[in-house]
Amino acid sequence: MTLAEESITKPVFLVGMPASGKTTLGLQVALRLRKHGKPCVFIDLDQVIEDMAGSTVVELFAESEAVFRQIEQQALQQVVESTLDFSVPVVIACGGGVVECEANRQILRGQCCIYLDCAVPVLAKRAVQQGGRPLLSGIVGVAGNSQRMEAEMASILQRRRSYYEEVSEAVLEVGVDSLEKDVINLLELISIMSKGRL
Ligand SMILES: Nc1ncnc2c1ncn2[C@@H]1O[C@H](COP(=O)(O)OP(=O)(O)O)[C@@H](O)[C@H]1O
Numbered sequence: 001m002t003l004a005e006e007s008i009t010k011p012v013f014l015v016g017m018p019a020s021g022k023t024t025l026g027l028q029v030a031l032r033l034r035k036h037g038k039p040c041v042f043i044d045l046d047q048v049i050e051d052m053a054g055s056t057v058v059e060l061f062a063e064s065e066a067v068f069r070q071i072e073q074q075a076l077q078q079v080v081e082s083t084l085d086f087s088v089p090v091v092i093a094c095g096g097g098v099v100e101c102e103a104n105r106q107i108l109r110g111q112c113c114i115y116l117d118c119a120v121p122v123l124a125k126r127a128v129q130q131g132g133r134p135l136l137s138g139i140v141g142v143a144g145n146s147q148r149m150e151a152e153m154a155s156i157l158q159r160r161r162s163y164y165e166e167v168s169e170a171v172l173e174v175g176v177d178s179l180e181k182d183v184i185n186l187l188e189l190i191s192i193m194s195k196g197r198l
């Protein structure tokens with residue numbers, strides 16, 4: 001049986017640092033499976049939050065991080081409940097800070113979670129280039145800020161690493177090789193994890 005013929009059998013949650021590739025890799029995995037005739041739903045938790053709130057992540061953070069985290073908690077709860085009865089495989093990209101809340105960690109511990117582990121310099125480089133993350137917005141787009149971004153990322157990772165590890169059943173190192181390689185590795189890991197469970 002080829003990879004594409006195997007199915008994801010339980011919702012798969014991707015966790016990890018901002019810019020580690022959760023949204024990109026989650027979507028690519030779903031598209032790849034669909035291309036091979038396997039239906040697969042991709043959900044980005046930040047998108048669910050925006051739909052629920054009727055505001056963007058940036059607007060919510062502008063109110064306060066606490067406001068954002070509260071809606072993030074509700075969104076996670078809703079996604080877990082609504083995907084319970086899904087008959088098709090689901091891949092869910094969480095926001096990087098979802099693990100900051102104990103209630104979320106408790107939910108995620110009961111799910112099939114994969115931690116996308118990415119080196120701090122790679123995260124910092126991407127975050128400086130991409131922008132758009134309110135948590136890091138003071139640093140983005142300012143010339144010569146790569147070092148500051150690295151320090152900030154390292155500090156956030158220090159706070160969150162044990163949380164990512166604690167909620168996850170598997171860790172995938174990403175950002176070393178090409179995006180394509182990361183997609184293939186993630187597909188492979190999901191396929192192995194699905195078989196092991198059922
Ligand atoms: N494996 C990869 N190789 C190269 N670039 C990547 C890879 N994964 C993600 N990216 C890029 O990194 C940036 C952040 O990715 P994103 O999926 O938004 O991360 P996250 O959802 O974890 O915050 C995007 O510009 C994306 O194109």
Ligand SMILES: O=C(O)C1=C[C@@H](OP(=O)(O)O)[C@@H](O)[C@H](O)C1
Nearest residue numbers: 017018019095096097133134135
């Ligand atoms: O790390 C964080 O606290 C956040 C990460 C973001 O998602 P990504 O990890 O997808 O960038 C988004 O949820 C919000 O800006 C907060």
Ligand SMILES: [Mg+2]
Nearest residue numbers: 022023093095
């Ligand atoms: Mg994302």
